[in-house]
Amino acid sequence: MSRIEGVMKALKEQNRKALIPYITAGDPHPDVTVDLMHTLVRAGADIIELGVPFSDPMADGPVIQLACERSLKHGTSLRQVIGMVKEFRKQDDQTPVVLMGYLNPMEAMGYEVFAEAAADAGVDGVLTVDLPPEEADDVAPLFTKRNLDAIFLLAPTTIDERVRAIAEHSSGYVYYVSFKGVTGAAKINVDEVAEKVAHIHEMTALPVGVGFGIRDAETAAAVGRVSDGVIVGSVLVDTIARNQADTEELKRALTDLLHPMREALDSLAS
Amino acid sequence: MSVKLTEEMLSALPDARGHFGAYGGRFVSETLMDSLMTLEKEYLQMKNDPEFQAKFDKDLADYVGRPSPLYFAERLTRETGGAQIWLKREDLNHTGAHKVNNTIGQALLASFLGKKRIIAETGAGQHGVATATVCARLGLECHVFMGAEDVQRQSLNVYRMKLLGAQVHAVESGTRTLKDAMNDAMRDWVSHVDDTFYIIGTVAGPHPYPLLVRDFQSVIGREIRRQAMEKAGKLPDALVACVGGGSNAIGMFYPFLGDENVELYGVEAGGLGIETGQHAAPLCAGRPGVLHGNRTYLMEDENGQIAGTHSVSAGLDYPGVGPEHAWLKDIGRAHYVSVTDNEALDGFRMLTRVEGIMPALETAHAVAYGVKKAAEMDKDQMLVINISGRGDKDIHTIAQLDGIEI
Structure with missing residues (x-):
């Protein structure tokens, strides 16, 4: 059983929901990323999505675009990001880490080399925004072979036939994009999400995490109620942007943001 | 030239997933997949629909x-002293470039699909103008994304788009040029996917765009075949076109791919010189990667950053x-070369003075290489050369380089 599967199973048994924060690796500086990952875990993260910065993040809004730019200013490479996970694993061998990003840095590194290094460092899953399953034939088996979960996106526009096909290619969880738009936009409609996620649940046994548009305890609880987990990105990245100068202050701010979401999610169980 | 492409080989490309050999494909986030698949299905139907084709042909005429x-x-031929130089005058098209061939076709598709809101990316502004033009004609809402740097250096075209009723969005992210405009157009599309049609201006992007843009632009090469037979009694020995994304080049080349004796030359922007790294010549000096929905040659660093x-x-x-150019390069069917900024400017001046035809700076790259190549060839x-666009939009840039204020 993969680390992600284990965590998801344990949460389900406790009737709890997964809290999955996203930060961009190397933002605001490569030296603080591992520290921030531990902070996220202490504040209640079940799984961490660690963003691999890319020069052209087409699916992201301005908040994550700027995070990529801040990170790339320091020359953060995919190899370095994998190194950060390796460093993180020295103190934490429980919390699953999913690398999330775009295909080209992986292609440049070489898929086999990447998969080997990622698995070796203790990465648990890979979510490539611009890699639909149709194009993943050569890549996905390299992940499966090393017990790396391939996590794919589902969207409001995904027809049933594709939901089934995508779920078949996925392991760990599927990531449901809550609205038609880029990250950081505020247009989530919880009723629509509830309906769609319930429908997805009819088609796959995999846990469904929901991302895009979750910004506070209230939205986290509302979405947590209808899914297996919530993914929180832009609001955390924006907090990083506003507290770049002082790492201690930044860690406090991230905790203040994430912890109430944890409590709100856990209050659903009682 | 030795590569022989049969009809059969050519009609099999792109394959069902939009691949040209190792290139092309559909690398986009899930939200856009449904729209792309619908577009593909509708286009493949319309492609063989006589009514659609008749309407397209009538609009082109x-x-x-x-x-x-x-x-x-x-x-120009006399001064060059080599092969006969012929010019395909796409600069005489309405709106002044080849871009309109494609926007006419895609706007027709958009109307058939019932989409009322159009978006486009543009670099020099020619595609933006061509899109704004067809939108004005069909009464469609039009948003054009353009890098902030390009907004500045192509101000004339920005104003033209505004006069045509388009909203021009200056893109401040990244390098503030065409690639960033395309990023923002994709972001807009994902946010308005239900009512919006994205008119991509070149033969790049996710499948089916490289296919449908190529089909719409192929009118260029089909006409050249017919006109060459009529006027010279034979097919040309060489075709030359500039390559950015590569739509005018593929439109010119495609109908000749099976004619192994016709040499194809795509001319990329050598900028300050390939050796300086300051250029835009991915086929000459890049390597394969994935950007903007397709796998193709890219300019990137060792970490895969663009x-x-x-x-x-x-x-x-x-x-x-x-991606079709990437494939043509790998199989050796077309040659890709580069021309520096300065050589292109010389090409601009030469065509202007010798033939009274002022080419766009993009086109001037093809002129510069075409003249050089012709000089090496026999007189018979x-x-x-595909004169893909006219140079009016570049007058300010040229004047500035000459130190003249106008």
Whole structure:
């Protein structure tokens, strides 16, 4: 059983929901990323999505675009990001880490080399925004072979036939994009999400995490109620942007943001 | 040239997933997949629909002014002293470039699909103008995304778009040029996917765009075939076109791919020189990667981050290229070369002075290489340069380089 599967199973048994924060690796500086990952875990993260910065993040809004730019200013490479996970694993061998990003840095590194290094460092899953399953034939088996979960996106526009096909290619969880738009936009409609996620649940046994548009305890609880987990990105990245100068202050701010979401999610169980 | 492509091979490309060999494909986030699959299905149906084709042909004739002439550049030929140089006059099209062939086709598709809101990216502004033009004609809402740097260096075209009723969005992210405009157009599309049609201006992007843009632009090459037979009694020996994304080049080349004796030359922007790294020549100096929905040659660093590009011409200032060109390069069917900013400017001046035809700076790259190539060829040979656009939009840039304020 993969680390992600284990965590998801344990949460389900406790009737709890997964809290999955996203930060961009190397933002605001490569030296603080591992520290921030531990902070996220202490504040209640079940799984961490660690963003691999890319020069052209087409699916992201301005908040994550700027995070990529801040990170790339320091020359953060995919190899370095994998190194950060390796460093993180020295103190934490429980919390699953999913690398999330775009295909080209992986292609440049070489898929086999990447998969080997990622698995070796203790990465648990890979979510490539611009890699639909149709194009993943050569890549996905390299992940499966090393017990790396391939996590794919589902969207409001995904027809049933594709939901089934995508779920078949996925392991760990599927990531449901809550609205038609880029990250950081505020247009989530919880009723629509509830309906769609319930429908997805009819088609796959995999846990469904929901991302895009979750910004506070209230939205986290509302979405947590209808899914297996919530993914929180832009609001955390924006907090990083506003507290770049002082790492201690930044860690406090991230905790203040994430912890109430944890409590709100856990209050659903009682 | 030795590569022989049969009809059968050509009709099998792209394959069902939009691949040209190792290139092309559909690398986008899930939200867009449904729209792309619908577009593909509808297009493949319409492609064989006589009513759609008749409407497209009529618009090309009566609105664009096709066929565009194939003109024998007698004086340029004499001065060059080599092969006969002929010019395919896409600059005489309505709106002044080849771009309108494609926007007519895609706007027709959009109307058939019932989409009322149109978005487009633009570099030099020619595609933006061509899109704004067809939107004005069809009464469609039009949003054009343009890098902030390009907004500045192509101000004339920005104003034209505004006059045509389009909203021009200056893109401030990244390198503030064409690639960033395309990023923002994709972001807009994902946010308005239900009512919006994205008119991509070149033969890049996710499948089916490289296919449908190529089909719409192929009118260029089909006309050249017919006109060459009529006027010279034979097919040309060489075709030359500039390559940014590569739509005018593929439109010119495609109908000749099976003619192994016709040499194909795509001219990329060499900028300050390939050796300086300050250029926009992914086929000459890049390597395969994935950007903007397709796998193709890219300019990138060793970590897979997309590199900044440089070209005096905004329309060629792009780090990628259409996937069909990537394939044609690998199989050796087409040659890809580069021309520096300065050589292109010389080409601009030469065509202006010798033939009284002022080419766009993008086109000037093809002129510069075409003249060089013609000089190496025999006098009884025939070389065609695609004059993909006219140079009015670049007058400010040229004047500035000459130190003149206008």
